[in-house]
Amino acid sequence: MQVIRTIIWVLILFGVLLFSFFNWNPVEVTIWDNLVLETKVPALVIISFLLGFLPTWLISRGIIWSLNRKIRSLEIAAKASSVSAAAREAEREEASRQEPVADEAVSEDAEAAAANDTPEVETPAEPEPLLTTHDTPAEDSTIEPDTAASDTDHTTDAKAVSAADGEPATGGEDTTEDHAEPEDKSTQP
Numbered sequence: 001m002q003v004i005r006t007i008i009w010v011l012i013l014f015g016v017l018l019f020s021f022f023n024w025n026p027v028e029v030t031i032w033d034n035l036v037l038e039t040k041v042p043a044l045v046i047i048s049f050l051l052g053f054l055p056t057w058l059i060s061r062g063i064i065w066s067l068n069r070k071i072r073s074l075e076i077a078a079k080a081s082s083v084s085a086a087a088r089e090a091e092r093e094e095a096s097r098q099e100p101v102a103d104e105a106v107s108e109d110a111e112a113a114a115a116n117d118t119p120e121v122e123t124p125a126e127p128e129p130l131l132t133t134h135d136t137p138a139e140d141s142t143i144e145p146d147t148a149a150s151d152t153d154h155t156t157d158a159k160a161v162s163a164a165d166g167e168p169a170t171g172g173e174d175t176t177e178d179h180a181e182p183e184d185k186s187t188q189p
Contacts, residue, residue, distance in 0.1 A: 016046065016049075019045065020042030023041040024040055024041070024042065025040065025041050026038055029044065
């Protein structure tokens with residue numbers, strides 16, 4: 001597009017130069033009764049051309065500028081709208097992913113209940129005792145704070161003791177104490 005524009009301007013310039021060469025004659029232009037301007041014909045043609053072309057060109061540039069501003073503002077609004085629409089769509093997808101998971105859990109419970117021929121008896125849950133700030137839960141008081149370190153120490157100590165007694169120490173035997181609490185069998189079916 002730039003090449004075509006350049007070619008057109010070169011042709012216009014060539015035409016003006018050709019016209020100026022063949023019409024280099026003085027002309028008198030009367031502006032008022034006592035004011036007369038004497039100029040050459042090419043200067044008169046160039047001034048007339050510019051007086052007609054510049055206002056039209058300035059108006060077209062102004063229209064292009066205002067349309068570009070409108071386009072940019074619409075693009076920004078569309079981008080913001082698409083971002084918010086994408087966020088809403090992502091929220092919907094996440095919600096739809098979470099709903100089937102909950103539905104699957106309910107259906108698995110229903111399948112498990114249907115698979116068991118014995119009716120499921122639910123025992124009422126015991127209310128948890130309320131604790132004050134001076135009380136500590138019973139679970140916390142039975143667990144030693146250094147449990148993790150003592151587990152590994154018991155394993156190595158047991159291996160060392162068996163090696164000292166003359167028995168070969170085997171790596172397959174686990175002599176560690178199990179600090180896990182037993183599960184409550186009364187709530188399980």
